[in-house]
Amino acid sequence: MKTQDARRVLEAALVCAHEPLTARELRALFDGAVGLDTIRTLLDELARDCAGRGIELVSVASGWRYQSRAEMRPFLDRLHPERPPKYSRATMETLAIIAHRQPVTRGDIEDIRGVAVSAQIVKQLEERGWIDVIGYREAPGRPALFATTRRFLDDLGLKSLQDLPEPEQILGNGEGRDALASNLSSQPSLLEEVEDEEAAVAAKTVPPGAPEPTEALETSGSGTAGSGPSVA
DSSP: OOHHHHHHHHHHHHHHOSSOBOHHHHHGGGTTSSOHHHHHHHHHHHHHHTTTSSEEEEEETTEEEEEEOGGGHHHHTTTSOOOOOOOOHHHHHHHHHHHHHOSBOHHHHHHHHSSOOOHHHHHHHHHTTSEEEEEEOSSTTOOEEEEEOHHHHHHHTOSSGGGSOOHHHHHTTSHHHHHHHHHHHTSSSOOOOOOOHHHHHHHOOOOTTOOOOOOOOOOOTTSSOOOOOOOO
16 A cells, blocks of 8 residues: 555544544554554654644544644633633542552542542542542452553553653642643543542531531441552
């Protein structure tokens, strides 16, 4: 097959794909007639061809995909005006801790943040496919170990966890956390607004004379657990 024809096939497949495609998956388009090295070279050429255009071809965790450039978002939003999604501090900190300290348990996250982790936040992150249970710690109660997924990196437009803001930026002055939230907000697969559990607890009212309510916040089976290994 001629090089130009192969480029056209790759471009068509990537434009029509609903998910990122790897070079090995794209090789199936040619029934073995085009090698992996050639496909990677052609992908690099297609990416360079996007210079100065409103779209770009990028390599993310799950493979290659076409996407609109960030500067196009204000114009594209006019086609489908939507209320910008919001992210609570608790949600962003929980996600950042899992990303940088994985694998971690709920107990690990609570030790770092100093407050209980809402079961709703963990559930929402799991439902969005951004975190998953990858095992269980050999400790009393065998607490679940959480780690981020390839979809999390895909939705951020990243290839690896090393491209994330540093943990001290996210958990410290908030600039990294805001950048992470902004990047997630620009992606099509979004997390709905999650109420900050600290604010929710503070906003609760208790009738005069009534006992203090017991918070329905689950903890990891071990109660307390040591911090998991950091990602290199």
